[in-house]
Amino acid sequence: MKKFYLTTPIYYANDNPHIGHIGTTIFADIIARYNRLKENDVLFLTGLDEHGEKVYLASKKEDKEPQQFVDELAQKWQDYWQKLNISHDIFMRTTLPEHKEIVAKLLNQIKENGDIYKATYTGVYCVGCEEFKSERDLVDGHCPEHRSDQISTKEEENYFFKLTKYIPTIKKYILDGTLPLEPESKKKEILARLDGEIHDLSISRQNVPWGIKLPWDEQQTVYVWVEALMNYYTATKIFKKDDFWPADLHFLGKGNNWFHSVIWPALLLSLELPLPKKIFVHGYYNVEGKKVGKSLGNAVTVDDLLEKYGTDGTRYLLAVSMPYNSDSEVDFAWFNEKYNSDLANGLGNLIARVAKLCENNNISGVTRNLAIAKNLGTLIEEYKLNEALSYIWSEITEADKKINETKPWELDQEKAKPILEDLVLKIQQIAFNLKPFLPETAEKIMKQFSGEIKSAPPLFPRI
Ligand SMILES: [Zn+2]
Numbered sequence: 001m002k003k004f005y006l007t008t009p010i011y012y013a014n015d016n017p018h019i020g021h022i023g024t025t026i027f028a029d030i031i032a033r034y035n036r037l038k039e040n041d042v043l044f045l046t047g048l049d050e051h052g053e054k055v056y057l058a059s060k061k062e063d064k065e066p067q068q069f070v071d072e073l074a075q076k077w078q079d080y081w082q083k084l085n086i087s088h089d090i091f092m093r094t095t096l097p098e099h100k101e102i103v104a105k106l107l108n109q110i111k112e113n114g115d116i117y118k119a120t121y122t123g124v125y126c127v128g129c130e131e132f133k134s135e136r137d138l139v140d141g142h143c144p145e146h147r148s149d150q151i152s153t154k155e156e157e158n159y160f161f162k163l164t165k166y167i168p169t170i171k172k173y174i175l176d177g178t179l180p181l182e183p184e185s186k187k188k189e190i191l192a193r194l195d196g197e198i199h200d201l202s203i204s205r206q207n208v209p210w211g212i213k214l215p216w217d218e219q220q221t222v223y224v225w226v227e228a229l230m231n232y233y234t235a236t237k238i239f240k241k242d243d244f245w246p247a248d249l250h251f252l253g254k255g256n257n258w259f260h261s262v263i264w265p266a267l268l269l270s271l272e273l274p275l276p277k278k279i280f281v282h283g284y285y286n287v288e289g290k291k292v293g294k295s296l297g298n299a300v301t302v303d304d305l306l307e308k309y310g311t312d313g314t315r316y317l318l319a320v321s322m323p324y325n326s327d328s329e330v331d332f333a334w335f336n337e338k339y340n341s342d343l344a345n346g347l348g349n350l351i352a353r354v355a356k357l358c359e360n361n362n363i364s365g366v367t368r369n370l371a372i373a374k375n376l377g378t379l380i381e382e383y384k385l386n387e388a389l390s391y392i393w394s395e396i397t398e399a400d401k402k403i404n405e406t407k408p409w410e411l412d413q414e415k416a417k418p419i420l421e422d423l424v425l426k427i428q429q430i431a432f433n434l435k436p437f438l439p440e441t442a443e444k445i446m447k448q449f450s451g452e453i454k455s456a457p458p459l460f461p462r463i
Contacts, residue, residue: 001041005244006031007232009252009260010047010092013070014058017080019285019300019330020253023318027282027385028251029086030319033436034380036087037372043244045235046081047092048074052130052224056210066210070095080302085311085439092235094212094228102234103227104215106271107203111216115162115270121202122155130224132202145255158202159220166266167198174261179275181261182383183325186254186281190261201226201263229264233273246274251383257281280383283323285330300332308332312438313339313460319437320389336463343460346396347430351445351459353403354423358453361413363420365449370432380436392433399426424449 008028011021025046032044049055050070059069074093081088093099110116123132128146132154142148171194173179174187181187204220205211211221236245246268250260257279265275287300305314317335320342321328357363372380379388402423408416431445441459448456 001039003043003244003248004032004035004040005043005236005241005247006035006045006249006251007247008046009250009256010049010094010228010231011077012052012054013048013050013073013077014054016073016076017302019287019302019305019318022080022084022302022305022314023285023322024251024253024282025081025086026084026315026318027322027383029084029088030315030385030436031249031251031380031383032087033439034372034377037435038377043090043236043241044088045090045092045232046086046088047090047231047235048077048094049224049228049231050074050093050095051211051221051227053127053205053208053210054130056208057127059210067095083306083311084302084315087439090235090239090241092231094231096238098238099227099231099234100212102237103212103222103230106230106233106267107222107226108215110161110267110270113270115165116159116203117162118157119160120155121158121160122153125152125154126150127152136196156206158206159204159214159217160200161203161226161267161270163201163263163266164198166269167194167262169269170194170262170265173265173275179261179265180278182278182280185325186257189254190257193258194262201266225259225263226267229259229267232264232276233268247276248278250276250279252279252281254281254283282383283325283327285318285321286327287329287331300330305335308463309335309339310460312441313343316343316389316438319385322385324384324386339460340462342393344458344462346393346400347441348458348460350396350400350403351427351448352455354399354420354427355448355453355455357403357408357416358420358424358449359455361408361416361420363417363424364452365424365428367450368425368428370429372436373429373433376433385437389437392430392437395426395430395433399423399430402426424453 006028008025032042035042055070056066059066062069078091125132126143126146128143128150133143142151174181174191181190203223203226204214205223206220208221211224212227214220214222232247233245236242252260261279268275309317317338321330376388376391379391406419408419427449431442434442
C-alpha cells in the first residue's frame with residue numbers, strides 16, 4: 001500500500017474555528033477520503049498550535065490558566081471536526097509533553113550544526129500574526145490582516161536561525177521541482193519574495209510566558225511558529241508513524257505560505273531531514289471583500305453554517321466555493337442559492353425521482369464494485385475540487401436529461417425496466433463519486449439503491 005501523509009496547518013488555539021479553518025480542513029478531508037478509496041495507507045493530521053502570546057492573552061481574557069484554556073478549546077475543535085465528519089487520524093496538540101521534548105532535541109541539533117546565533121532584534125511586531133513585520137508587509141503602518149492595536153515595536157535579544165544560508169537551496173528546489181509548490185500563482189509569490197531582501201529568522205522570544213523554553217537558555221521561549229511547524233515531524237514520532245515521513249502534502253491557506261514553503265524547508269535542511277513532497281496553497285474565503293477571521297470581526301460562524309445547511313451541505317458549499325487559484329467571495333445569499341439549486345433540486349430531486357420510479361416498477365439495485373471515475377480522480381489529484389464537483393454535477397444533469405427524454409413513467413413496466421436499471425447504475429456511480437465530498441449522503445444513496453428501492457425523505461430539504 002502506498003503511504004499518503006497529509007496535513008492541515010495546526011490552527012491557532014485562541015478561539016473556535018471559523019469558515020477559513022473549516023474550509024481548509026474539509027478540503028484536506030476530501031483528499032484524505034479520496035486516497036483511502038484508492039486504498040492508499042493514509043495518515044491525516046490536523047490539530048492545534050497551543051503556545052504563544054496570542055493564546056496566552058486570550059486565556060487571560062477569559063480568566064483561565066492557558067493549559068485549561070487550550071484543553072477546553074481542543075475539545076471544542078474536535079467536536080466541530082466530528083460534526084463536519086472530518087476523518088483525521090491525528091489531532092495534534094503542541095502542548096503534548098513529547099512534542100516539547102522532541103522540539104528541544106531538534107533545536108539542539110540545529111544549534112550543533114552551527115545554524116543558530118544570538119543578536120539584538122528591533123522591529124515592528126504584529127501580535128495577531130505572532131510575527132515581526134517588515135515595512136513592505138505593512139499598510140498604513142499596520143498589518144493588513146489585523147487591527148492597528150495589534151502592532152507594536154519590539155527590541156530584544158533573541159536567538160536567530162541562519163535562514164539566509166538555506167535560501168539559495170530552497171529557491172533552487174522550488175524552481176527545479178524538488179520542492180513542488182502549487183498552484184503556480186502561489187509559487188510565483190514565493191519566488192518573487194525570495195528575490196527580495198531576506199533576513200535570518202528570530203527563533204526565540206523573551207518574556208513570552210506561554211511556550212516551550214529554549215533548551216540552552218530558559219529565559220527564552222521558542223518562537224511559536226518554529227515549534228508549530230515542527231509538529232508535522234514530531235507527530236510522526238509521538239504517534240509511532242515514523243515511516244510516513246516526509247509528508248506527501250502540506251495543505252494550507254495562503255497566509256501560511258511563506259512559513260511552509262521557505263522557513264519549514266530551511267529548518268528541515270538544517271536538520272538533514274527529507275523535505276515534504278508537495279505544498280498546496282489555497283486562497284481565502286472573503287466576506288464583503290475581507291478575509292474571514294476573528295480579528296476583522298466579519299466571521300460567519302460555523303454553527304450558523306451547520307444549523308442552516310447540515311454537515312454535508314456545509315461540506316459541499318465550502319468545497320464548491322474553495323478557490324483553486326484565487327480568493328473567493330462568499331455570502332449567505334449565494335450559499336442559499338447554491339444549496340437549493342445543487343443539493344435540494346439537483347441531487348435531491350434526481351434521487352427522489354428515480355427512487356419513486358423504481359418503487360413503482362419494482363426495480364432492485366444490484367451491488368457492484370465501483371471506483372472513482374478517472375476524470376474525477378485527476379481533478380481531485382490536481383486539487384481542483386470545485387471543478388471535480390462540477391464534473392459530478394454534470395453527471396447529475398445528464399441523468400436528469402435522460403429521464404426527461406425517455407419518460408419512463410409513460411412506459412409499461414417491461415419497457416421502463418432497462419431504462420431504470422441504467423439510471424440506477426448511474427446513481428450508484430454518482431453516489432460513489434460523492435463519497436469523499438459528502439460521505440453521509442453518499443452512504444444514504446448507496447443504501448437506498450441497493451436491494452429493493454424505495455422512496456425516502458428528501459436528502460436536502462429546501463431552505
Ligand atoms: Zn497581523
